[in-house]
Amino acid sequence: MPSSETFYQAEPYTLHEAEIVERLQESPTIFTLRLRFTDPGIRSAYRFAPGQFNMVYLYGVGEIPISIVSDPEDPFLLDHTIRTVGRVTRGMDRLQAGDRLGVRGPYGRGWPLDKAGGRDVILVTGGLGCAPLVSVINYIIRRREQYGRFVLMQGVKHSDELLWRGKYERWSRMPDTQVMLAADVAGSNWPWLVGRVTALLEQVSIDPMNCIVMMCGPEIMMRTAIENLLQRGVPEEVIWLSMERNMQCGTGHCGHCQLAGKFVCRDGPVFCYQDVKAFLGKKGF
């Protein structure tokens, strides 16, 4: 079986046709496309790790990097959760089951699951930042006994924007798993915190020497959360975050995604806090 790394390297500019098997409307502006490669050979060769992304191509319009949400144990079906914001995503929003896209990937380095064994796993996500961590949640839930406590924190601007409410409810019933949700602005039927995701951190006990933290979302949110964690004695080397920059090639060549000396598409998108802390929140990086 080829590793996910060697899968694309031989031919970095080869796209593969994928069919939309299902389209799920997650919120008014967020949808998930469930994709399957049409070529059975590609389907069986393709593997990815949680936190990696694909370059997804809309015919005649362009490519965008989208993280893979689905379970790496089932690489035959690839879920990509997308917010409608730009030219390509608006076009993708109009697609239906049966339509085709181009896919190349997977790219980047994913989450450090090899370093998480035996530890409490704390996920801090904001907005659609939860998407790149869903595959981690699936991964851990399948191997629940290999990890310590499991804490999932997710924040949204408005409670209507919470995705996967049912999933969170289901995950919260898993053993030794704590789901904590926050909305800056809450509508009716919001039993969780009204406030920022970082306020959730105040409510949770953390064993700083036996945890690993993975976060994804707006940088300001991650910086605030990191500040809190560091104050509580969580070492820098167990804090991991997924960064987002303009990416056009996925291979570390086009130069757009540079974060000081790092190519986010190739050296990330998941980084250890230690490796990016000097530039986090620095204007222009």
Add this chain to the structure above:
Amino acid sequence: MAQMAAAGFSFLQRGRFQQLFDVLQEAGYRCVGPRVTDGAILYDTVTKVEDLPQAVRDRQAPGHYRLESSKSELYFAWANGPQALKPLVFKPRETLWQCQAQPSRGLQFETVPPEAPATAVIGVRACDLAALRLQDRHFIHGPVVDPAYLARRRNLFLVAVNCTHPADTCFCRSTGDGPQVTNGFDLLLSEIDAGFVIEARTDQGVDVLGRLPTEGATAKQLEAARQPIARGAQAQTRRFPTRNLRDTLLSNLDHPRWQQVAERCLSCGNCTAVCPTCFCHSEGDEPTLDGSRSEHYRQWGSCFTRTHSYIHGLVIRGDTRLRYRQWLTHKLGTWHEQYGRSGCVGCGRCISWCPVGIDLTEEIAAICASAADA
């Protein structure tokens, strides 16, 4: 009077220089060399010695490039033009793949094979070879190999020429990249009045050299070849810190000089276009009018554009201060982290071709002179 031939060096008389073109063309190479085009020296197809610039030299200064006539009969008595080898290996625009829309809703992808004709470049400078090594590291020696770059790079035959007439904007001596060519070539020429001292470095180079009507170079010819290179090096006045500037620059992100240079900089991207090491590019799609096919291309980009750092509604580098700072902190600072050295080879093109004459050696000197400690 017979003179002792110097080991390893051949000599080709000026009157026989056409033979180099003939041998290369017979070997199947398209020859590319310097030509006077639109008032500048550009690399283009050459078939005969008469195509080369002769009796011209370039005058360069910040924001200034002019060709002047000179009395010299030499073909290479000039420094450089706006191009290096970059357009020959990393094309300004090329199609990477295309997609055919099938009536059945299907999409058929085809990789477009790169055009990679066997090309012999005559007149390659030391700075350009240094830049090519950096582009090699970026495109083919990293974890992912760029197939288009690799195909063209493999088909290059490099005839380097030692630089004897650096421009006022040159500072390759300071960066350690010239003017003497030391490696990375197939053939190396040193031009003197009577002809060319030639050295072959690769098997292909030895092969081509063997087909030329050369004689052994004499010690006198070697000395005549050496002197103008040394003089050219001495004539360079611009200086550049050779040490790793990463920490210095990254510790001085709020230095007032960034704002001062931003007030002069037009954010036009000329510097990145002429820079022989800048590699940034953008990708895009161009569907045919009938919608049945779409081409996916890449073209040179620039960190001086707004779109370079765009992510869904947010521009990371929204103003010129941040963009100039990005260019320089990358080129001279974080480049060390990525490629083990600075991204500047001292060719001076960004100085000459900047419409407002910004000189990076001055900018860097100003920042280093009053830098906060790293």
